[in-house]
Amino acid sequence: xxxxxxxxxTSPSSVGVxxxxxxxxxxxxxxxxxxxxxxxxxxxxxGSLVGSWDSADSVAAQIGGSWxxxxxTEQDQITASAYEKADNTITWSAWVRLETxxxxxAGLFYDYGGINFDNAHNRGVDNEVRLAANSFWQVQTGLAxxxxxxxxxxxxxxxxxxxxxTLYVGNGGTLQSYDxxxxxxxxxxxxxRICNQTCCGPTRFFVGRIDEARFASVALSADWITTExxxxxxxxxxxxxxxxxxxGGTAVVLQISQA
Numbered sequence: 001x002x003x004x005x006x007x008x009x010t011s012p013s014s015v016g017v018x019x020x021x022x023x024x025x026x027x028x029x030x031x032x033x034x035x036x037x038x039x040x041x042x043x044x045x046x047g048s049l050v051g052s053w054d055s056a057d058s059v060a061a062q063i064g065g066s067w068x069x070x071x072x073t074e075q076d077q078i079t080a081s082a083y084e085k086a087d088n089t090i091t092w093s094a095w096v097r098l099e100t101x102x103x104x105x106a107g108l109f110y111d112y113g114g115i116n117f118d119n120a121h122n123r124g125v126d127n128e129v130r131l132a133a134n135s136f137w138q139v140q141t142g143l144a145x146x147x148x149x150x151x152x153x154x155x156x157x158x159x160x161x162x163x164x165x166t167l168y169v170g171n172g173g174t175l176q177s178y179d180x181x182x183x184x185x186x187x188x189x190x191x192x193r194i195c196n197q198t199c200c201g202p203t204r205f206f207v208g209r210i211d212e213a214r215f216a217s218v219a220l221s222a223d224w225i226t227t228e229x230x231x232x233x234x235x236x237x238x239x240x241x242x243x244x245x246x247x248g249g250t251a252v253v254l255q256i257s258q259a
Contacts, residue, residue: 021216033054035049035053053076069208070207071205077206078194079191080194081191088159090159093152098208106204126144164179164180168222194210
């Protein structure tokens with residue numbers, strides 16, 4: 001990072017931030033009353049806000065802003081065109097605030113198969129994150145999100161013969177993972193749904209908040225996902241800022257290093 005030279009030319013681009021492997025990215029900071037879920041990559045796959053939305057649904061979040069999804073009374077969700085995939089090589093991630101009253105098996109992400117939450121409080125782990133295929137098949141992971149608090153959820157699938165999948169859940173600075181080595185999903189639909197699941201029985205809508213939903217067409221590594229979680233969970237502990245160092249010309253260099 002440098003500053004102090006007003007003649008330096010820059011060409012900032014918000015969409016250019018994302019590499020070619022990022023297919024859909026939703027920051028969820030725009031006015032929800034427009035019913036448009038603005039997509040931030042070069043692909044510009046804008047989503048539609050389905051349900052009942054107004055300015056009051058714009059709320060605080062883990063990173064920036066978020067939207068309040070009221071699945072019980074308004075059936076709020078986001079629908080968008082799913083990206084074309086030659087195989088099941090994907091990484092999905094988001095910050096999630098699951099709230100009291102969210103129904104059992106409420107969906108987080110769905111595209112033929114996906115992620116949902118077991119909130120019945122009578123099977124396995126309360127608020128457990130589960131993997132779901134295109135039928136009634138559910139994978140119990142033993143990993144749970146907080147109720148009424150922010151958790152990080154990521155799913156990475158490598159696209160080989162068994163679609164080997166790793167689920168990550170981060171709470172309170174600790175990231176845990178679960179490996180699934182059996183066939184997870186056989187394919188993908190044309191519509192990506194956020195906060196709604198349409199397989200495994202009746203449609204069930206999520207109640208709570210989602211922040212920074214990202215969809216990539218590569219299986220990001222455990223190191224990548226861990227770094228992303230640490231960075232977003234507590235940015236002030238992830239890096240340190242050193243003292244100013246004189247640079248060339250009139251520029252001043254500010255040294256920043258990873259903690």
